[in-house]
Amino acid sequence: MEIQDAYKQKMAAQLKEWSAQINLWEAKVENAGADMKVKRAEALHELRAKQRAASEKMKELEKASGEAWEQVKATADKIWEDLKAGVAAAHSKFK
Helix, strand or coil: CHHHHHHHHHHHHHHHHHHHHHHHHHHHHHCCCHHHHHHHHHHHHHHHHHHHHHHHHHHHHHHCCHHHHHHHHHHHHHHHHHHHHHHHHHHHHCC
């Protein structure tokens, strides 16, 4: 059970960090010109959708146990990598 708790804590901490970064980028877009807002708004919208999917999967991990936990974890890992890639791509756009 300790491994599951450590995994969940790690994921929650990373999600919190990425959420803060996304909030910062949204603030930058709000202060940007209209052209920049249009270009970046879609990227932020997609990133928020990935963030919501990761948050939902975290909720499922909290409830899952045993074999079900392993299945949820496998899906969570895929969602996590997708969000990680999205954050990395956004980071390069928002420099």
